[in-house]
Amino acid sequence: MRIDIFTLFPRMFDGPFGTGIFQRALSQGLVELHIHNIRDYTHDKHHTADDYPFGGGGGMVLKPEPIFEAVEQARKEVPAGEEPPIILLSPQGRLFCHATASELSRQQCLMLICGHYEGVDDRVRQHLATDEISIGDYVLSGGEPAAMVVVDAIVRLIPGVLGSEDSAKHDSHSDGLLQYPQYTRPATFRKWSVPEVLLSGNHAQVARWRRQQATQRTLERRPELIDKAKQGPEAQPPSADMT
Numbered sequence: 001m002r003i004d005i006f007t008l009f010p011r012m013f014d015g016p017f018g019t020g021i022f023q024r025a026l027s028q029g030l031v032e033l034h035i036h037n038i039r040d041y042t043h044d045k046h047h048t049a050d051d052y053p054f055g056g057g058g059g060m061v062l063k064p065e066p067i068f069e070a071v072e073q074a075r076k077e078v079p080a081g082e083e084p085p086i087i088l089l090s091p092q093g094r095l096f097c098h099a100t101a102s103e104l105s106r107q108q109c110l111m112l113i114c115g116h117y118e119g120v121d122d123r124v125r126q127h128l129a130t131d132e133i134s135i136g137d138y139v140l141s142g143g144e145p146a147a148m149v150v151v152d153a154i155v156r157l158i159p160g161v162l163g164s165e166d167s168a169k170h171d172s173h174s175d176g177l178l179q180y181p182q183y184t185r186p187a188t189f190r191k192w193s194v195p196e197v198l199l200s201g202n203h204a205q206v207a208r209w210r211r212q213q214a215t216q217r218t219l220e221r222r223p224e225l226i227d228k229a230k231q232g233p234e235a236q237p238p239s240a241d242m243t
Helices: 018-025 063-074 098-105 122-127 144-155 165-169 203-221 225-226
Strands: 002-007 034-038 086-095 109-114 131-134
Touching: 002 063, 002 144, 018 144, 018 203, 034 063, 063 122, 086 122, 086 144, 109 144, 131 144, 144 225, 203 225
Parallel strands: 002 034, 002 109, 086 109, 086 131
Antiparallel strands: none
16 A cells, blocks of 8 residues: 655654564555655745734634645556545544444545644535544644544554564454453462453353444443444343353
């Protein structure tokens, strides 16, 4: 996957994308990352990328010209025939979720525009962006942290990025439910023991217990997710002998 990010602050991405799973994806050639400084596409000596809003009001608004030019130049570099989604990161966009991450992870190319200040000239939204995404009902100082969240959620779903293909399949929200409880060695720690079913070696019982626990945890913590979950006959509250 090729990812292009358009930002006023390209150095913000050095740390998050220089370590861990994302760095491994880069080194394996599974992801190709291009960070574009919007100011590089301005045409005045001060590299002005923002201006006062028409109609008055506080703050500054990102100008359309450098954003259009940056994106249009990057589009010339994508493989022939590809029409990458051009996503404007904005608190006014559709809410980002696991289903959206899964949808975007199947793209060959992806472009993310990071807003800043009081926002972006609306002609960018109307005539350039093909989608608008928000990572939550709150306002950030810029779209850079949102871009990091979106990219991280997407890249880990690309086949080959995680060490185990099963890892992403059982994450919270992968099937609409929160993830079941996880345990590792030692089997007993400070008199707290791992549930016996996980030590039984019975894979069918383990799978049933995990589904039941995921359902119960979702009911307790995020009941609004239940109606969206892929429910199965085993999605019942856990019985006493399996806790």
